[in-house]
Amino acid sequence: MNSSMLFGGTLDDSSFSPEERTSEEQMIIKTAEQFVEGYPLQNPEKTEQQDQSWIKTCFQAAGELGLQAVEVPEAYGGLGLGKRLSGVVAEQVGNGGGSFSVSFNIHVGVGTTPYMYYGTEWQKSMYLPKLASGEWIGAYALTEPEAGSDALNGKTKAVFDKEKNVYQITGEKQWITNAHVADVFIVFAQTSEGMTAFIVERTMEGVSIGPEEKKMGIKGSSTATLLLDQVVVTEKHILGELGKGHKIALNTLNLARLKLAFNNIGAAKRALHLATTYTTERVQFKTPIASFTLIQEKLAEVTSAIYAIESYAYQTASRLDEALQSDGDHDHSSVLALFIADCAMCKTIASEVLAFATDEAVQIHGGYGYMQEYEVERLYRDARINRIFEGTNEINRLAAAKAVLKRQVNVSHVQDELGQWIVAAETIYTQMLKALTDKPEQREQEVLRWIADGYGTILMMRSSYLRSRTKESDQKRNITLVVLEEGFQQVQSIVQRVYQAIEQPAQELKLNVPTPSNVMKVKRHIAELVIDRKRYTT
Numbered sequence: 001m002n003s004s005m006l007f008g009g010t011l012d013d014s015s016f017s018p019e020e021r022t023s024e025e026q027m028i029i030k031t032a033e034q035f036v037e038g039y040p041l042q043n044p045e046k047t048e049q050q051d052q053s054w055i056k057t058c059f060q061a062a063g064e065l066g067l068q069a070v071e072v073p074e075a076y077g078g079l080g081l082g083k084r085l086s087g088v089v090a091e092q093v094g095n096g097g098g099s100f101s102v103s104f105n106i107h108v109g110v111g112t113t114p115y116m117y118y119g120t121e122w123q124k125s126m127y128l129p130k131l132a133s134g135e136w137i138g139a140y141a142l143t144e145p146e147a148g149s150d151a152l153n154g155k156t157k158a159v160f161d162k163e164k165n166v167y168q169i170t171g172e173k174q175w176i177t178n179a180h181v182a183d184v185f186i187v188f189a190q191t192s193e194g195m196t197a198f199i200v201e202r203t204m205e206g207v208s209i210g211p212e213e214k215k216m217g218i219k220g221s222s223t224a225t226l227l228l229d230q231v232v233v234t235e236k237h238i239l240g241e242l243g244k245g246h247k248i249a250l251n252t253l254n255l256a257r258l259k260l261a262f263n264n265i266g267a268a269k270r271a272l273h274l275a276t277t278y279t280t281e282r283v284q285f286k287t288p289i290a291s292f293t294l295i296q297e298k299l300a301e302v303t304s305a306i307y308a309i310e311s312y313a314y315q316t317a318s319r320l321d322e323a324l325q326s327d328g329d330h331d332h333s334s335v336l337a338l339f340i341a342d343c344a345m346c347k348t349i350a351s352e353v354l355a356f357a358t359d360e361a362v363q364i365h366g367g368y369g370y371m372q373e374y375e376v377e378r379l380y381r382d383a384r385i386n387r388i389f390e391g392t393n394e395i396n397r398l399a400a401a402k403a404v405l406k407r408q409v410n411v412s413h414v415q416d417e418l419g420q421w422i423v424a425a426e427t428i429y430t431q432m433l434k435a436l437t438d439k440p441e442q443r444e445q446e447v448l449r450w451i452a453d454g455y456g457t458i459l460m461m462r463s464s465y466l467r468s469r470t471k472e473s474d475q476k477r478n479i480t481l482v483v484l485e486e487g488f489q490q491v492q493s494i495v496q497r498v499y500q501a502i503e504q505p506a507q508e509l510k511l512n513v514p515t516p517s518n519v520m521k522v523k524r525h526i527a528e529l530v531i532d533r534k535r536y537t538t
Contacts (some may be wrong), residue, residue, distance in 0.1 A: 006341075007426055007462055008410030011419060017470040018314050019172035021536065024081075025088055031065050033093030040093075041099040047100050047220035048378070050212060051179055055220070056137070056508040057108065058100055059181075063134020067093070068108050072116065076128035082321035083255070087313065088260035096265025099220035099382055105263050106177040107131070111258040114186050114197065117331045118240035118248050123199065127184060139182035141173035141200075141226050148394050152246050153187075156228065157194060158189035167191070167238075168205075169231040170197060172349050175389075179209050186239060186248075187228065189384040193243030196459075198233055206231035210333055217381030240331075241458040251336045253390060257347035258320070258339075259389050264350035264383075268306050268357035271379050275299065275361040275536045280531060282366075287302045289364070296527035297520075298360045303530050304482045304523075305353045307538060311463035313350065316342045341437025346533035351386035351393060358383040394449075401448035404455050409433055412462070419513050421484035422461050425491040427470035429454050431507050432495045452502075461487040475529050478522050485516055506533045 021029070039058045040047055046054040059419075062068050070086045073077020078100035086108065093101045112131045115123055130136035144154040156171025169189050171243045176185070187200045200207060210225035240248045276299060279290035289295050320339055327335045344533050362369035369376050387393045411426045412419075433451070436442040442451075461484050499506045 001293070003514070004406050006404070006409055007412055007458060011412050011414050011462060011466060017467045018310060019467070019471045025085060028067075028070070028085060028088055029079065029092055032067055033267050035065055036093060036096045037065060040097045044098055044220075044378075046377075047098055050180075050220060050222065052222070055100065055103065055181055055222070059104075059137055060092075060148050062104065062486075063132065068104075068112070068134055069132035070127050071108070071113065072132040073124075074123050074139075077132045078128065079452050083258065083318070084317040085319055086259060086316065087317045087522075090259050090262035091266035091269075094263035094268045097266075098378065099218035101263055101267070102218050102221040102382075102385075103137075103178050103181070105256075105259055106140060107138045109259045110140035110252050111178065111182070111184075111186070113255055114140075114239055114248055114252050115465075117251070119198070120236070122236060123490070127199070130183070132188040136183035137178055137181050139185045140252070141176040141185045141187045142177050142253075143174050143176075143525045144172060145174050146238060151250065151391055152161050154188060154190065154193060154195075156187070156189040158191045158198060158233075160191065164232075166232050166234055167198070167340050169200065169228045169233060173226040173228070175213065175223055176226045177491070178222055179226055180212065180222040182222075187226070188245050188249055191243060195245035195249070196242050197239040197245040197248045199237045200231060200233060204231050204233070210498075216384060217378070228412050235238055247333060251331070251333055254336055254340055254343045257390050257396065258313065258316060258343045258449060260386065261309070261343075261346035261350035262317075264354040264386055265306060265310050265313060267379065267383065268302070268350075268354045269536045271354070271357040271376065271383075272299070272302050272306065272375075272530070274376050274379070275302070275357075275364045276531055278365055278368075278533045280534065282422065290531045293524065296524050296531070300482070300523035300526040301361055301420040302357045303526055303536060304479050304486075305356060306536055307467075307479045308460040308483045308487075309349045309353050309463050309475075310344075311467045312460045313346045315459075315463040315466070316346055319471070337380055339457060341400040341452075342459065344391070344400040344403075345452060345459065346391045347390055348396045348452075349456050349460070351383075354383045354386055393447075397449045397452035398445060400455060401451040404451055405433070405436075405442065412482060413436060417482065418468075419465055420514050421488045422458070422465055424513045425458050425461060427509055427511060428495045428506075429458060429491055430514055432498050434500065435504060435507070436498065440503055446499070447498060447501055450494045450498050454491050457487050457494075464493055470535070473538065475526065479538065481517055481522055482519060485519060488513070 039061050067089050069078040070081045076082040093104050115127050131138050142151050145152040157168045158167040160167050185200045185201050187198045206229040208227045213223045282289045323335045361376045363382050369373050409430050414423050441447050453520045462482040464480045
C-alpha cells in the first residue's frame with residue numbers, strides 16, 4: 001500500500017477507525033483513564049502549583065503502568081508498540097491530565113524517541129529503560145532566545161578539545177519543558193561539522209537551570225532556561241551522526257506533532273464533556289440551556305470538528321505504523337519525509353479544534369467559565385500554547401504546503417453519493433494546483449497557507465468518510481455529512497482565493513455535487529445524543 005497520505009486511488013481502507021479497538025487498545029485506554037483519575041485529576045492543585053515531587057510521582061506512576069513505554073522496543077524495557085497506540089495514550093492523558101499532559105508528551109515524545117531512532121546500542125541500553133520506567137524524565141533542548149521558529153540556526157556551540165578528546169558545550173536553551181524535573185536532555189549545538197545532537201545529563205558539571213517561567217497557562221508544566229557552561233561530554237554522548245543534528249531535529253519534531261495532535265484531541269473531548277454536563281445542569285428561563293438550539297449548534301459543531309481531526313490523526317498514525325514496519329532504513333528518515341504534510345496538519349488542525357472547543361466551553365458556561373473555580377477556565381488558558389509550540393501553526397502550514405507541492409496529487413475514485421463531496425473537493429483542488437505550477441505566486445506565504453488548509457480539509461473529509469463505513473451509526477453518518485458538506489464549501493472558498501491571488505479565472509469544471517442537506521436539522525440530531533451522554537459520542 002502507498003504509505004503517502006496524498007489522496008488518490010480507491011477509498012476502501014477503513015483499518016484506522018478509532019471505533020475498531022483491539023483488546024490491547026481497550027486495556028491501554030482503561031489503564032490511562034485510571035492513571036489520569038488517580039493522579040493529575042486527583043490533585044490538580046499540586047500540579048498547578050508546580051509541586052515537583054508530585055509531578056515526579058505522576059511520572060513514576062505512569063512508568064509503572066507502562067504508559068511511557070508504549071513505543072520503546074521490548075529489548076529496552078518497553079512494549080514495542082506503534083504510533084497509533086502511543087496516540088491512544090496521549091489522547092487519554094490529554095483528556096483530564098491538564099498541564100501534566102504537556103510534560104508527559106514531551107517526555108515520551110522528543111525526550112525519548114530520538115534514542116530509539118538514532119541512538120547507539122550503548123545509548124539505548126543506558127537511557128531507554130530509565131525513561132520507559134519513569135526512573136528518569138527526559139527533555140529536549142532546541143529553542144534559543146534568538147532562534148525560535150528558525151531553530152536550526154542556534155548559537156550554542158560544542159567545541160572539540162583534541163588533547164582531551166571531548167566536547168565542551170556552551171550556550172543557552174530557552175523554554176525547555178520539564179527543565180526542573182528532567183534527568184537528561186537532548187541538546188543541539190553547532191560544531192565545526194554542523195549542528196549536532198548531544199546527550200547531556202543534569203548532573204554534569206556546568207549544567208544549571210534558570211527560574212521557572214511565569215506563563216499564561218500550562219502552569220503545572222516546568223518551563224525554564226537550560227544553561228550550559230563548558231559542559232564536557234565525550235563522543236559516546238553524540239546522538240546520531242556528527243553534523244547531522246538537523247535530521248534528528250526535523251524528524252523528531254515531525255513525530256512529536258502527531259503525538260501533540262492526539263493530546264489536543266483528548267483535551268478537546270474534555271472541554272466538550274464539561275460543556276455538555278453544564279448545559280444539562282444550568283437552568284435559564286425555567287429550562288436547561290441544553291434545550292436552546294444555539295447551544296445545541298455549538299455542541300454539534302465542536303463534536304463534528306473533533307470527529308474530523310480524530311479521524312485524520314488515527315488514519316495518519318495507522319498509515320505511519322504500516323510504513324515504518326515495512327521500511328528497512330534504521331532511522332526511517334525516508335518514510336518520515338512522506339508524512340511531513342500530515343503530521344504538520346494534524347498538529348495544526350487539532351490545536352485549532354482545541355482552541356474552538358475550549359472557547360465554546362467557556363462561552364456556554366457564561367460568566368462562570370471566566371472563574372478559576374471552573375475547570376474550563378484553566379483548559380482555555382492551557383489550550384493557547386498548542387498553536388505555538390512544536391512549530392507554530394504558521395510554520396507547519398508552510399512546511400505542509402511545500403511538501404504537497406513536491407508530490408503528485410490525484411483525484412480519488414468513489415462510487416456512492418456521499419463520497420462525491422470528496423471527489424468534487426479533490427477535483428477543484430488538483431486543478432488549482434495545476435494552475436499554480438511554476439507560477440511565482442505558489443511561493444507566497446498566503447497561497448501556501450491556502451494550499452495547506454485545502455489539503456488538511458480534504459484529508460479530514462476522506463478520513464471521516466472512511467470511518468463512517470465502519471460500525472455504521474446514525475450519529476457517525478450525521479457527523480460525516482456535516483464534515484463533507486462544510487468541508488467542500490471550505491475547499492471551494494480556498495480555491496477561489498488562490499485563483500484571485502494569481503489573477504486567473506477558475507477553470508469551469510463539471511462537478512457531480514450531491515444535493516445539500518438540511519445541516520441545521522442534522523446538527524440538532526448530533527447534539528441530542530451528545531447531550532444525552534454528556535460527552536463526545538459517535
